[in-house]
Structures are given as structure tokens and as C-alpha cells.
Amino acid sequence: MTPPIDRTPAARAAAGKAAREQAPLDGHAEFAPAADRPDPVALLRAQEDDRVPELLPIRHERMAVSPFAFYRAAAVTMANDLAAAPSTGLISRLCGDAHLLNFGVYASPERRLVFDLNDFDESYPGPWEWDVKRLVASLALAGRENGFKRSRRAAVVQAAARHYREAMREFAGMRELDVWYARADVDELRERLSGQRGRRIDAAGAKARTRNSLQAYHKLTVLDGDRRRLASDPPLLVPIAELMPGVARKLLEDQIRELLAGYRQSLADDRRRLFDAFDFVDLARKVVGVGSVGTRCWVVLLTGRDDGDPLLLQVKEAGPSVLEGRVGAVPVPDWDSDGRRVVSGQRILQAASDIFLGWHSADGIDGQHRDFYVRQLRDWKGGADLASMDPEGLLTYGRLCGWTLARAHARGGDRIAIAAYLGSSERFDKALVPFAEAYADQTEADYAAFTAAASGRRAISVTPIS
Template identity: 65%
Template sequence: MSAARVTAGRAARKRTPLDRHGVFQPPADRPDPVDIVLAQEKDRIPELLNLRHERMRASPLAFYRGAAAVMAADLVTQPGSGLVTQLCGDAHLYNFGLFASPERRLVFDLNDFDETWPGPFEWDVKRLLASVALAGRANGFGRRDRAVILLRAARRYRETMAAFAGMSELDVWYARADVDDLVERLDHDRRRKVLQVGAKARGRTGLQAYRKLTTVVDGRRGIAADPPLLVPVSDLLPELDRLQLEDRIRALLAGYRSTLAEDRRHLFDAFRYVDMARKVVGVGSVGTRCWIVLLTARDDTDPLLLQVKEAGPSVLATATVWAAAGPAPGLAAGTDGEGHRVVAGQRLMQATSDIFLGWHRVPGIDGRTRDFYVRQLRDWKGSVPTEEMNPRGLRAYAELCSWTLARAHARSGDRVAIAAYLGDSDRFDRALAEFAESYATRSELDHIAFRAATKP
């Protein structure tokens, strides 16, 4: 390890001791969380906002998933390490999952980077652990069980960062959570459950989505309607507006093509446009412009479904001094628009990324220019349902997420300095567990306020 990097980490710990990351203490002038959430809706699709509210009202954890902007505003008021890495920006439990690598291996990784931005490493860890606390409460776990889970998750992050600090750059870059390798290290019960989740993910292919989401009408294949979740463009707009929108999407895809590697451009050129539809995705993202685009190659048996999703500014960009001061060198803040920011952050943090991941900026039919990023709709995509987990299962899953997050941070941040900052004791673990529980309580109160403010 570099002595200077170790010294930098220890100096950061002296400035901000580990125990200062403990209990969340909101400032007296804390902004109204409901105002923060509703302020995000100014440029969203009006007819989808009630659905967004409905999803966020469902539970404290659902509210938390949609309230990344609230936590960003809170984190900036808390003591910070000053050790900057590329952040996911929204690293809660449900933004980890399974997907296919280009080599057709099933991998586990972060899978949502809408809020990616450079910032203090601990912000992602706090976002993750608070979601673990909320998941434990939702499952009815007692405080003692939750404490064990949180301590183990924080410890896993700390010990993983220490391990990566002693590894070469290439070894860190090549590290990944391959599901088949993980299965070999599990006991019988957990192996069976992981294999079930993996089998389900492997069944969620582009061809499966094509069969499920499309239909043939008058001899023409198109995307089937399932309003309001999925609305074909032919049902959404009058013909003239529809033709204009389709032209804009074609222009977007043409520009997006230039962001792909040359071999992938060749592959993309084999496909032609067939149809498109507006799609509702996620919780906090509901109301943003998201399209699925159907393309086919030789014939109807050779489809490609792409998701084209609007990329707005990261919630962290408005919450941090990094927005004004500029990101640390080499980190992704998006020099070519918000779509580029998302893609650059994803490529930096993920061990392997979708071969069709790209971005472009295009004017809409309303005259406003917007940023988008593009990826495959489904490619062995799978999620792990925490609602069915017992304490042992949630602990194992939280530890896997912590390992994955540490690996992502080690790729872009100074892993040696971060490891030196965290040290060998459990002080960081205990502080983060305290923070997670206190922030979970705050989020439950925010959820109550949101339900009252958005009551139908």
C-alpha cells in the first residue's frame, strides 16, 4: 500500500471520527421531505403522478425507494469523510440484482445508476444500510435481529474494502459476483433458493419479453397495450404527433448508435425499427419519460427490445458541493449530458455492463431537449424478494450487497485511503448500524407525512 494514501485515510479519520457517522441528527431547518419529492414532478408526465404517489404511499420502504432526493438533502448536512468515489446515488436493496454478462454468465451487481455522481463513499453505504433496516422492520424482525444484520453488512463493506486495498488494479477491475461461483459456497438451503432465483432470471430474456409484450394485429407485430403501465405510441398520440415522435426516437437511436463500440454498432445495424410504447418503471422514476422500442432483425423470431429512459440531473448534483466545485478527476459526472453521466457511472461501477448500453440527447415534440440512456429491456434480469426472507436470509443478502458496493467503490475511489479510514475495529460498523436505525425511523415519519399530503 502507498504510505501517502494510508496517511490520507487516517488524516480523514482524524478530521471526521468514525463514531460521528452514527445517529442521524436532522438540522432544525431540515427541508420538508414532501416538498422535495413533489418538486421533482414539475417536468414529469402529469397523468402518471397519482400512480407515483400510490406506489410511494404503499409502505415506508416504498417511500424510501422513491425518496432518494430527500436522503441526498439529509446526507449533505451530516459529517463526511471527504473521501470521494463514484456513487450509485441510490444504493438501496432493490437496486441490486441479477443480469447477464456479455459472456452469458449470470452476475449479481448494482443495476440502477440514475443518480450516480461523485461523492463521499459513506453516502452509498448509509443508503444501503437504512434500506436494510426498513426491510427488516417490514418483515417484522426485532431490534436485536436487525442489529446483527446491520453490523454484519457494515463489517462486510469494511473488510471487503480492506481486501481490495491490498489487490492490484487489474484484480480489482476483474472482480465480480458470478452467481454460479456464489452457489458453490452456499449451504443446501440457500443454494436451492439462489438456484430458483437464478433460473427465473435466466428465463427473463428479450425473447420472453417479446412474446409477453407484443401482439399481432391485422398481420402486423406491435407492442400490446396494458395501460397505464404500457401504452403503445399509436394509442398515446394522434397520428401526426405519433409520426413526429417516432421520427425523434429514430433520430435518438441514430445518435445513440455512435456511443456504442464499433462491433456493437455492427450488431445494432442488423435491426430495424418496428414499434414503440411508453412504459412505467420503478417507484421514484414514475412520471419520467420511458419508452420501450421494438426492433427486429431477420424476421419476427429475431427481436431486440430496448428501453429508452429519460435521464434528469442526479439528486446528488444539487445536494453536494461537488456540483459547484467539479468532480474529482477521472470520475463520471456527465460531460455530454445526463444520459452520458448515467452510462459513464454505470460502466465505472459495474463489473460488466449491457452490450447495448448507450446514450443520446434529442429534442422532443414539445420543443424541449432531453437526455436519455438506452439499454436492453431484459437480459436475464432478476431481483431478490426481501419480503420472503428470514433474518438469516436478509443478513446474507445484505452482506452480498455490501461486498458488491465495496467492489464498485474500489474501482473508482482511493480504496487504500478508504480502507485506512475505516480501520480494523468495529467502530464504523456500530456507527453505521446506529445511523441506519435512526434514519429508518425518520423515513417512517416522512412516509406518514407523505401519505397525509397525497391522500386521494
């Protein structure tokens, strides 16, 4: 018989310290592209093979805005680069794309405003440090975009890494339930912060509270006779009636209705009862994000007691994670779909998840079997305004992201082993400063290659990313 695994805190801490032999703390400072590094443009183009062709120019234009915008869509290139580097071998459930704009505020089921990770399309098991490195490289790029000096960028990166390390050490000493209940409550954050930083938190919270389902309803719908329908704003929002003719429209509408019926089974019993109180009204294709542009994404309008009681759901295609096949031989749950993989990652890593979060698959949409996940389109959601951040603001934000990522990994991995690996010194924090700068250099080079390859393409005019 296989002997039982020693799960005592002492054994877990010993495993964490032992990981330093294969991945020394100071070694995280290094980044050098592998000699056989794949062409980054080819990697990105390969992602587009099964996407909606007429939407790809929007993706390319959004990526071409800046190196940071390109980085948002280039999780696949970073996954390849990290796979070629030494690994701690300490596995956690990862966000998979933990750049700074994939954190934000949203409403918990208790109607409290919380700060957390908010994108899990790439979620997958892997070395915990991959998420941390994706975060700090994004902070370095953001600092460059805002014209911060290198010393300022270094302070931001080191502060984020230090807060991750210190938070992980704190979580390592906590009881399981205390880790699970921990979260960044925006009202509590505002009370702890004074002066301008507190006012910024207060303003961000107030703005997020206006971004609710009713606000989205009035923004994304128009009055059609005595009923509201989804508005037309091509190519970013296209109602199904405009997208395809009668027979094809009826077929797709039936497929989405069937998908929603299957999605209902992924909800808890109380949420199913709530979902059943709403009726289908309309459907439209929506363009979202940067890296996701070209995947199939639908907005579904439903209403409850009347037109003043709306529910907007986002039905988004879930493809394979960019980490799949790149993280080595790690234990992977037996997911039956990528939609379930995304939902599983969100439920593990987020402190509180959307009550309508679920998944299902559908056959025949664009001729293929496709996986989807479903969530509310907007529920007190808000994100960082990168352009308005000064060095102190980015430093504060980076700290908050570092703490939040540690809390997620404490739920998704072995917090005791990770904390023991990191230790109490600043070696890891300091090592990530040169790494972040080196990876920002690599991203700028990849961005230049991308824009050169795309220079012959016809640009189209699009509205700002939402």
C-alpha cells in the same frame, strides 16, 4: 509549478487515516435532522415539475404502499440529510441510490449470471459513505417491514457494513487489474453456499435466466395480422398509436428514430454493427419503478432476421442527479448530458455492463431538450423477493450487497484511502446500526407526512411494480 501528488499506497493510506479527524468512525452512529431541514414532501413534489402529469398518480400510489416503497423514491431527501452531516471527504463515484432493491442479477456479455448494482440514475461523485448509509437504512426498513426484531435488524446492518469494510481492505491490497476483473458470479456463489442458501441462489438464478428478451417479447407484444406489435396495457404500457393522433405520432416516432441514430454513435464499433442488424418495428410508453414514474420512458421493439429475432430497448429519460449541488465541491467530469453521466456511472461501477448501453439527447420531445440513456429492457434480469426473506436470508443478502458496493467503490474511488479510514476494528460496522435505525425512524415520519399530504388524492388501481 504545482508539485506532483503523492500517489504511493502509503500516502493514500495516510490520507484515509487523516479523514478520521473530520469524520470520526463513531460519529457515523449519529443522525439528527437539521434544524432547517426542507419539507420532504416539497422536495419530492419539486422533482415532479417536469414529469408527465397523468402518470404522477401512479408514482404517488406506489410510494404510499409502505415506508420502504416511499424510501425507494426518496433519494433526494436522504441526499439533503447526508449533505448536512460531517463527511469523510473521500470521494468515489457513487451509485447515488444504493438501496437493497437496486442490486440484482443480470447477464454479462459472456452470458454468465452476475450479481451487481443495477440502477445508476443518480450516479455522481460524492463521499463513499453516502452509498453505504443508503444501503444500511434500506436493510433496517426491510427488516421492519418483515416484522424482524430490533436485534435481528442490527445483526443484518452490522453484517452488511462489516462485509463492506472487509472487502474494501481486501481490494486495497489487490492489483488494479484484479480489482477491475472482480465480480460476484452467481454460479460461483451457489457453489460456495450450502443448504438452503445455496438452493435459494440456484432458484433465483434459474428464474432470472427465464427473464430474457424472448420472454419480454412474448409478454409485451401481440400479433397484429402477420406482424407483432407492442401490446396495450394502459397506463403502464401504451403503444404510440394509442398515445397520440397521426401527425403527433409521426413526429414523436421520427424523434425517437433520430435519437436511436445518435445513440448508435455512443456504442463501440462491434456493437454498432450488431445494432445495425435490427430494424425499427414499434414504440410504446412504459411506466417503470417507483421513483422514476413520470419520467419519459419508451420501449422500442426492433427485429433482426425475422419476428422470432427480437430486440427490446428501453429509452429512459435522464435528469440531473439528486446528488448534484449537494455533495460540495467535488471534481466532476465534463459530461455533455445526464444520459452520458448515467452510462458513465454504470460502466465504472458495474463489473460487466449491457452491450447495448449508450446515450443520446433529443430536442422537441414534449417541447424540451431532453437527455436519455438506452439499454436492453430485459436480459436475464432478476431481483430480491423482499417479502419472502427471513432474517437469515436478509442477512446473507445484506452481506452480498456490502461486498458488491465495496467492489464498485474500489473501482470508482480510492480503495486504499477508504480501507485505511475504516481500519480493522468493528467501530464503523457498529456505528451504522443506530444510524440505520434512526434514519428508518425519519423515513417513517416522512412517509406519514407524505401519505397525509396525499390523502385527498384520488387513488387509481395499478399492477405490481416491475
